[in-house]
Amino acid sequence: MPSPDRPHRSRRSRWRHVGVIVVALVVVLVAGACGSTDEGSTAGTAPEANTDALEGLRRDPPLDVSTVVLPEVREGEADQPFTLVPQPGNLLFVYFGYTHCPDLCPTTLADLRKAFRELGPDAARIETAFVTVDPQRDTASVLPSYLSSFVDGGHAIRVDDPAALQAAEDAFLASSTITPLEDGTYSVSHTAFSSIVDDTGTVVAEWPFGISPDSMASDLRILLDETDRDRAGGSSTTAPA
Amino acid sequence: MSRRSHWAAAVALSVLTLTAVGCGSDVTTSTESTTSSPAATGTSAPVTADVTVGDPWARTSPMSSELGAVYLTLTSNTGDTLLGAAVPTSVAGSTEIHETAMADGTGTTMMPGTTAGDDTSDTTEMTQMTEPPGTMGGDSPMPGSGEMEMRPISSLDLPAGEAVALEPGGYHIMLIDLVAPLVAGDTLEVTLTFERAGEQVVTVTVRDS
Numbered sequence: 001m002p003s004p005d006r007p008h009r010s011r012r013s014r015w016r017h018v019g020v021i022v023v024a025l026v027v028v029l030v031a032g033a034c035g036s037t038d039e040g041s042t043a044g045t046a047p048e049a050n051t052d053a054l055e056g057l058r059r060d061p062p063l064d065v066s067t068v069v070l071p072e073v074r075e076g077e078a079d080q081p082f083t084l085v086p087q088p089g090n091l092l093f094v095y096f097g098y099t100h101c102p103d104l105c106p107t108t109l110a111d112l113r114k115a116f117r118e119l120g121p122d123a124a125r126i127e128t129a130f131v132t133v134d135p136q137r138d139t140a141s142v143l144p145s146y147l148s149s150f151v152d153g154g155h156a157i158r159v160d161d162p163a164a165l166q167a168a169e170d171a172f173l174a175s176s177t178i179t180p181l182e183d184g185t186y187s188v189s190h191t192a193f194s195s196i197v198d199d200t201g202t203v204v205a206e207w208p209f210g211i212s213p214d215s216m217a218s219d220l221r222i223l224l225d226e227t228d229r230d231r232a233g234g235s236s237t238t239a240p241a
Numbered sequence: 242m243s244r245r246s247h248w249a250a251a252v253a254l255s256v257l258t259l260t261a262v263g264c265g266s267d268v269t270t271s272t273e274s275t276t277s278s279p280a281a282t283g284t285s286a287p288v289t290a291d292v293t294v295g296d297p298w299a300r301t302s303p304m305s306s307e308l309g310a311v312y313l314t315l316t317s318n319t320g321d322t323l324l325g326a327a328v329p330t331s332v333a334g335s336t337e338i339h340e341t342a343m344a345d346g347t348g349t350t351m352m353p354g355t356t357a358g359d360d361t362s363d364t365t366e367m368t369q370m371t372e373p374p375g376t377m378g379g380d381s382p383m384p385g386s387g388e389m390e391m392r393p394i395s396s397l398d399l400p401a402g403e404a405v406a407l408e409p410g411g412y413h414i415m416l417i418d419l420v421a422p423l424v425a426g427d428t429l430e431v432t433l434t435f436e437r438a439g440e441q442v443v444t445v446t447v448r449d450s
Binding site (some may be wrong): 064093099100101102103104106107109111113114141142145146148150175176177187188189190191192210213232 | 255274300302303305306308312339341344354356388389390391392409410413415416449450
């Protein structure tokens with residue numbers, strides 16, 4: 001557009017370009033520096049710069065959990081099969097835990113709740129699935145209300161068949177063990193990380209236990225941006241495996 | 242089999258504690274503080290054993306849960322041992338001191354920071370994974386992602402001058418058979434029993450995190 005035979009004008013427009021670049025840079029820098037405090041505005045400004053800021057772990061190649069289907073329980077209703085893949089455009093937080101767990105599980109869920117508050121309206125795009133590793137005690141009358149203490153609309157997942165539970169755990173590289181004790185009770189041990197699944201059924205990030213709510217929120221924002229880009233740019237870019 | 246060694250260790254520990262208790266103060270809920278010990282009146286100015294308690298809190302208990310957890314930081318001036326914690330029966334049926342640790346029998350807590358006190362970032366700053374986050378290959382489990390479990394411990398050492406944090410992922414006081422849910426803003430009284438400092442009542446505030 002700028003005509004080469006009018007140097008003065010072309011020069012001005014060049015400066016305009018520089019100005020745009022500077023503004024863009026500043027936006028990127030600001031977005032990078034205060035991603036977590038900024039309320040969900042700067043989507044899409046920094047295509048690549050963001051990826052490195054992910055606190056969670058990315059696997060290469062990523063895990064594909066799209067075939068995992070487990071029963072979702074609701075009190076007083078029949079179980080419904082739930083595929084551990086979120087609705088299009090959403091993300092799914094998955095945690096293997098149990099309700100008689102006073103430390104790790106509620107810490108993680110309370111931190112997730114905090115992260116949702118930081119995310120604001122975008123939190124509606126994050127679904128939550130809590131898969132019990134203790135189906136004996138975590139019945140349909142216990143599990144959904146436990147989960148609802150932390151998040152709205154979470155999926156309470158419970159399967160009686162230990163083999164089915166283990167197959168699901170294997171898909172996420174999670175695990176758990178029930179150990180009978182001499183007094184007739186049992187102890188439960190379990191992996192305490194969380195997984196974030198995108199709408200293709202790919203685990204896009206794993207969080208170690210203890211990740212801060214701020215980091216959760218900023219990771220979720222980055223991953224939502226990626227989901228948006230993937231959807232906008234055609235689904236061919238990130239095919240799982 | 243590593244399980245068995247856990248239990249062996251636990252039994253050994255409790256025997257040790259019992260022995261220690263036998264020669265020391267009276268654990269059972271006597272209200273007279275037994276720290277006015279016979280030896281204390283000896284030579285140089287005796288230092289009274291004292292434990293400073295920092296930020297005592299309990300998480301709001303989820304619906305349908307009968308369990309709660311109390312967190313706080315303990316700093317003993319002389320070196321001490323936490324022997325137990327109790328709450329009124331109007332709050333919970335019983336109480337245990339618990340350690341959350343890797344289940345593989347290594348016995349180390351997942352969180353190296355449990356005895357390092359100067360880090361005041363309250364809840365979740367722990368768990369330095371052995372590797373920084375980033376990408377990692379195919380199907381190897383995540384670093385530090387072994388199974389974790391809670392186990393009761395019979396006592397907790399408090400080295401002199403060191404802040405020992407009972408915090409998520411490390412130690413906590415577990416409240417068993419809660420009478421009513423713990424609601425944000427509530428307070429409850431927890432009686433801590435120390436080997437040297439005797440009993441101390443701490444007011445714990447309930448909050449979300």
